[in-house]
Amino acid sequence: MVAIIDYDAGNLRSVEKALEALGAETVVTRDPDVIAGCSRVILPGVGSFGDAMERLNQYGLPDVIRRTVSDRKPFLGICLGLQLLFEESQESPGVSGLGILKGKILKIPPAEGLKIPHMGWNSLELRQGSRLFAGIRNQEYVYFVHSYYLKAEEESQVAATTWYGTEIHAAVEAGNVFACQFHPEKSGDAGLRILKNFLEV
Numbered sequence: 404m405v406a407i408i409d410y411d412a413g414n415l416r417s418v419e420k421a422l423e424a425l426g427a428e429t430v431v432t433r434d435p436d437v438i439a440g441c442s443r444v445i446l447p448g449v450g451s452f453g454d455a456m457e458r459l460n461q462y463g464l465p466d467v468i469r470r471t472v473s474d475r476k477p478f479l480g481i482c483l484g485l486q487l488l489f490e491e492s493q494e495s496p497g498v499s500g501l502g503i504l505k506g507k508i509l510k511i512p513p514a515e516g517l518k519i520p521h522m523g524w525n526s527l528e529l530r531q532g533s534r535l536f537a538g539i540r541n542q543e544y545v546y547f548v549h550s551y552y553l554k555a556e557e558e559s560q561v562a563a564t565t566w567y568g569t570e571i572h573a574a575v576e577a578g579n580v581f582a583c584q585f586h587p588e589k590s591g592d593a594g595l596r597i598l599k600n601f602l603e604v
Contacts, residue, residue: 404441404442407429407431414448438471452486452492453495459487480581485553485583486500489506490502521550522547524545526544527585529541534576535562535576535597545590546585547584555572
């Protein structure tokens with residue numbers, strides 16, 4: 404059973420539908436006991452870093468998220484869910500993230516001809532040996548919607564990068580923790596393959 408964490412941050416139904424298309428059993432929940440009983444956990448989300456952390460704390464979810472990770476269960480953060488795994492974000496100064504991984508979330512720097520938020524398809528530069536991207540060709544296109552991006556502290560954890568005015572750490576992989584800044588559930592066949600890989604790790 405795959406738990407999709409519901410903390411009022413949206414983007415749940417599309418993730419649920421994509422997983423169901425792959426034959427996965429899912430439960431959308433914010434109940435820590437239900438989450439703890441699942442074999443895999445996904446933290447999706449769109450919106451503000453500070454508001455999201457406030458809701459996670461309000462619903463008592465950081466402890467079960469950290470326990471899921473320490474229990475070595477596969478965990479996937481998507482979009483805002485990736486950002487929340489890190490320490491802090493320029494979007495919400497003074498708000499601490501979950502701090503499961505080391506790094507900061509930075510605002511995409513303005514540049515001529517560059518629209519922010521970044522909405523659209525960008526190609527990925529993949530790191531060899533990534534389990535999340537097994538069977539995905541290098542320079543595959545995936546769908547992004549974001550104004551802030553990850554700068555991970557540990558380069559060895561970066562599974563994919565993209566370029567949008569600056570180098571963006573588009574996906575990370577650290578043991579049983581996986582995360583994508585892009586939306587695999589909105590990225591066509593390649594995105595479904597990424598989710599399938601997560602279900603099989």
